[in-house]
Amino acid sequence: MAKKTPDTEIKARIYNAARRLFVEKGYYQTSIPDIVKEAGVSIGAIYHHFSSKEDLARVIHQDALAQFLDRYDRHVESVVRAEDKVRGFVRFMFEWADEDLIMVNYLLHGRPQEILEYNFTICSAEGLEAVKKIVVTGIEEGTFKKGDEVLMAAFISGPIMRLIELKTDGIITAPLSSLAEETAEYILAALKA
Amino acid sequence: MAKKTPDTEIKARIYNAARRLFVEKGYYQTSIPDIVKEAGVSIGAIYHHFSSKEDLARVIHQDALAQFLDRYDRHVESVVRAEDKVRGFVRFMFEWADEDLIMVNYLLHGRPQEILEYNFTICSAEGLEAVKKIVVTGIEEGTFKKGDEVLMAAFISGPIMRLIELKTDGIITAPLSSLAEETAEYILAALKA
Amino acid sequence: MAKKTPDTEIKARIYNAARRLFVEKGYYQTSIPDIVKEAGVSIGAIYHHFSSKEDLARVIHQDALAQFLDRYDRHVESVVRAEDKVRGFVRFMFEWADEDLIMVNYLLHGRPQEILEYNFTICSAEGLEAVKKIVVTGIEEGTFKKGDEVLMAAFISGPIMRLIELKTDGIITAPLSSLAEETAEYILAALKA
Amino acid sequence: MAKKTPDTEIKARIYNAARRLFVEKGYYQTSIPDIVKEAGVSIGAIYHHFSSKEDLARVIHQDALAQFLDRYDRHVESVVRAEDKVRGFVRFMFEWADEDLIMVNYLLHGRPQEILEYNFTICSAEGLEAVKKIVVTGIEEGTFKKGDEVLMAAFISGPIMRLIELKTDGIITAPLSSLAEETAEYILAALKA
DNA sequence: AATGAATGAGCTTTCATTCAT
DNA sequence: CATGAATGAAAGCTCATTCAT
Numbered sequence: 001m002a003k004k005t006p007d008t009e010i011k012a013r014i015y016n017a018a019r020r021l022f023v024e025k026g027y028y029q030t031s032i033p034d035i036v037k038e039a040g041v042s043i044g045a046i047y048h049h050f051s052s053k054e055d056l057a058r059v060i061h062q063d064a065l066a067q068f069l070d071r072y073d074r075h076v077e078s079v080v081r082a083e084d085k086v087r088g089f090v091r092f093m094f095e096w097a098d099e100d101l102i103m104v105n106y107l108l109h110g111r112p113q114e115i116l117e118y119n120f121t122i123c124s125a126e127g128l129e130a131v132k133k134i135v136v137t138g139i140e141e142g143t144f145k146k147g148d149e150v151l152m153a154a155f156i157s158g159p160i161m162r163l164i165e166l167k168t169d170g171i172i173t174a175p176l177s178s179l180a181e182e183t184a185e186y187i188l189a190a191l192k193a
Numbered sequence: 194m195a196k197k198t199p200d201t202e203i204k205a206r207i208y209n210a211a212r213r214l215f216v217e218k219g220y221y222q223t224s225i226p227d228i229v230k231e232a233g234v235s236i237g238a239i240y241h242h243f244s245s246k247e248d249l250a251r252v253i254h255q256d257a258l259a260q261f262l263d264r265y266d267r268h269v270e271s272v273v274r275a276e277d278k279v280r281g282f283v284r285f286m287f288e289w290a291d292e293d294l295i296m297v298n299y300l301l302h303g304r305p306q307e308i309l310e311y312n313f314t315i316c317s318a319e320g321l322e323a324v325k326k327i328v329v330t331g332i333e334e335g336t337f338k339k340g341d342e343v344l345m346a347a348f349i350s351g352p353i354m355r356l357i358e359l360k361t362d363g364i365i366t367a368p369l370s371s372l373a374e375e376t377a378e379y380i381l382a383a384l385k386a
Numbered sequence: 387m388a389k390k391t392p393d394t395e396i397k398a399r400i401y402n403a404a405r406r407l408f409v410e411k412g413y414y415q416t417s418i419p420d421i422v423k424e425a426g427v428s429i430g431a432i433y434h435h436f437s438s439k440e441d442l443a444r445v446i447h448q449d450a451l452a453q454f455l456d457r458y459d460r461h462v463e464s465v466v467r468a469e470d471k472v473r474g475f476v477r478f479m480f481e482w483a484d485e486d487l488i489m490v491n492y493l494l495h496g497r498p499q500e501i502l503e504y505n506f507t508i509c510s511a512e513g514l515e516a517v518k519k520i521v522v523t524g525i526e527e528g529t530f531k532k533g534d535e536v537l538m539a540a541f542i543s544g545p546i547m548r549l550i551e552l553k554t555d556g557i558i559t560a561p562l563s564s565l566a567e568e569t570a571e572y573i574l575a576a577l578k579a
Numbered sequence: 580m581a582k583k584t585p586d587t588e589i590k591a592r593i594y595n596a597a598r599r600l601f602v603e604k605g606y607y608q609t610s611i612p613d614i615v616k617e618a619g620v621s622i623g624a625i626y627h628h629f630s631s632k633e634d635l636a637r638v639i640h641q642d643a644l645a646q647f648l649d650r651y652d653r654h655v656e657s658v659v660r661a662e663d664k665v666r667g668f669v670r671f672m673f674e675w676a677d678e679d680l681i682m683v684n685y686l687l688h689g690r691p692q693e694i695l696e697y698n699f700t701i702c703s704a705e706g707l708e709a710v711k712k713i714v715v716t717g718i719e720e721g722t723f724k725k726g727d728e729v730l731m732a733a734f735i736s737g738p739i740m741r742l743i744e745l746k747t748d749g750i751i752t753a754p755l756s757s758l759a760e761e762t763a764e765y766i767l768a769a770l771k772a
Numbered sequence: 773a774a775t776g777a778a779t780g781a782g783c784t785t786t787c788a789t790t791c792a793t
Numbered sequence: 794c795a796t797g798a799a800t801g802a803a804a805g806c807t808c809a810t811t812c813a814t
Contacts, residue, residue, distance in 0.1 A: 411692075412607070412692075414605065414607045414608055415607055415692075499604075499605075499608075514745070514750065533761065533765075534758065534761065536745060536750065536751060537738075537742065537758055537761060537762060537765070538765070540738045540741040540742045540745065541734075541738050541765055541769070543741055544737035544738035544739070544740065544741030544742070545730075545733045545734050545737035545738065546737070547737060547741065548733040548736055548737030548740065549729075549730065549733045549737070552707070552729060552733065557707065557729065558729060565727065565730055568726065568727065568730060569730060572726075572730070572731070572734055572769045572770070573769065575768055575769045575770075576734070576765045576766065576768045576769035577765070577768075
């Protein structure tokens with residue numbers, strides 16, 4: 001149940017083709033004709049369902065973001081202890097990547113720069129905030145050392161993103177979720193008081 | 194002494210303008226007219242000094258790579274203990290980023306996909322190998338825990354790359370080198386037996 | 387019924403403008419903007435209907451060739467006596483030139499060198515063969531002298547091509563077909579035993 | 580002594596490289612960089628010796644034309660009987676082609692259209708005149724039939740040009756001069772009363 | 773809803789030519 | 794004499810987008 005199901009079959013074909021191509025080749029390297037070929041639809045169909053190429057990217061991005069926030073709420077926000085927040089964060093990101101690697105990559109890398117500006121992304125300053133909140137909780141709890149919060153946050157998001165990249169590049173072949181516990185323990189080893 | 198000094202003044206202007214724009218806007222989003230404006234040269238001058246836009250990207254990439262390998266040799270290869278390799282790696286990457294953030298970003302993100310194929314990059318499988326060798330040394334020494342080498346390598350490169358990104362985005366304003374010791378200690382805390 | 391009628395009006399405008407310009411100025415001296423002006427269409431329209439400038443030239447060439455072969459079949463192949471083959475050949479070339487001088491010139495001179503390679507042309511070795519077959523027939527029949535076949539073939543195609551050139555340059559103003567009988571008789575006078 | 584010998588060695592290298600390339604690839608398809616490579620000289624050297632690319636073509640053309648006119652004078656003008664004029668014409672064209680095929684082709688096909696306008700060429704109206712004069716002489720003498728002079732002229736220049744083309748394309752491998760007598764006899768057979 | 777013909781700005785690259793050295 | 798760095802107009806082609814059907 002990873003993907004939002006768009007209203008019509010054709011819309012779904014466009015959506016999925018675009019998502020895949022944006023991640024594989026990059027937003028700017030993907031042309032409308034590319035999407036036409038990949039989705040097997042007409043140019044007109046694309047512009048009937050989406051107002052522009054950028055809009056298409058934005059809709060996908062918003063879906064990806066909504067999924068991220070939903071999972072973040074369930075696995076991080078609603079959890080009390082910082083250690084469990086870290087475990088939850090790692091676990092949901094890896095499970096999500098196993099379910100829908102394209103969507104996770106879309107959130108990390110697949111959209112045009114223009115979208116970055118008016119949207120939260122896990123790579124952006126706002127994305128950092130989400131992770132920083134975990135760090136702050138841990139420090140307040142006394143579980144984590146006192147240290148530079150930004151630097152500490154980089155020890156949560158950095159390895160997670162790097163491992164998702166390695167999975168994407170085919171260097172890691174096992175399901176990422178099988179590495180979740182070990183990854184969380186390394187992060188905690190780095191951060192714990 | 195970060196930048197290679199190309200032979201002529203105009204060639205240097207082209208080289209530096211291209212480097213900056215490729216990093217800021219991305220290779221594909223940077224047009225030759227953009228470089229013309231930024232460098233204050235003519236189209237013809239660019240094609241006089243470089244055989245194509247891709248060649249320009251390749252030359253920059255090779256310089257960046259040569260610098261990386263040189264620094265890697267001096268701060269990692271020529272050092273014996275795994276702990277010192279980690280410290281050396283963090284320190285040289287952060288010092289390099291402070292000296293020439295554009296070049297470091299170029300190596301990490303600035304080149305066209307086409308170049309990836311026939312070249313080592315720190316993001317690629319080959320780049321991973323360099324980092325994995327540090328991990329292997331540490332395990333053999335008995336300094337590091339026994340664990341998945343790829344995962345452990347992600348705890349070296351992941352936070353480093355993430356912190357360079359945060360510096361690039363202006364979220365970190367202090368010199369990265371002032372964070373080097375602390376960063377290295379976190380990495381070691383994560384990996385040590 | 388000289389020209390093939392392409393499917394759409396715009397495609398036909400492109401086709402005819404290109405044909406005319408390729409013959410008048412030469413393939414390489416005709417730019418896409420020239421065709422745009424001459425045909426009164428947009429650049430995009432050209433590339434919508436033809437995949438490249440060379441493709442446009444190739445399509446025209448294939449039409450010209452198909453017409454040549456059709457006429458050759460009807461006026462030369464299906465005729466028995468060598469004398470009548472010569473008369474048929476001269477007549478159909480001159481009638482064709484009167485009907486559609488541009489197309490005949492296109493076949494003779496109007497295409498880029500690249501097309502020459504994978505196609506029969508009246509100027510090429512293969513084109514020569516068609517004419518040589520007439521000569522061989524005449525010799526076997528005993529109507530023509532025994533002589534160098536290539537040289538004799540040059541007495542059929544050489545004057546025909548030269549007269550079409552003179553018509554094209556406006557030096558000959560009368561319809562070429564009015565010269566067909568006389569031309570054929572000169573050729574036969576040269577070749578007959 | 581077919582070629583004019585330009586003053587300096589470098590000028591000669593440019594001249595010969597240009598001549599060869601203009602014939603092989605066509606004037607417009609030959610770039611100054613092509614000539615630079617072929618001749619092994621600098622761009623500056625070309626512009627030192629010739630004022631422009633077109634000037635280079637014009638100088639070559641004028642040499643070719645001067646040679647043509649000289650040979651025409653010696654083998655056609657200075658000869659009395661029409662039959663001998665034809666024989667002389669064929670012989671000198673074929674001998675010239677055997678000596679310097681590139682130069683003959685240059686006269687026939689190798690120059691830019693711009694030059695055509697203010698110069699005599701064997702293909703042009705003026706070139707036709709030279710050949711027509713032979714025909715007129717023959718008719719006045721009573722040696723040739725009475726007929727359309729232009730048409731009859733096409734029986735002199737057409738086969739000659741066609742045979743030179745066939746030699747250039749490598750279809751004829753024997754020296755053209757070995758075909759001169761036979762060719763002249765065919766022409767005379769076509770034209771004689 | 774769906775199609776694809778048509779548009780034209782903008783891209784990378786080539787090339788004849790100039791001129792300081 | 795000779796060089797080649799520098800110029801910029803113009804080339805072939807791509808692509809997001811519009812709109813009549």
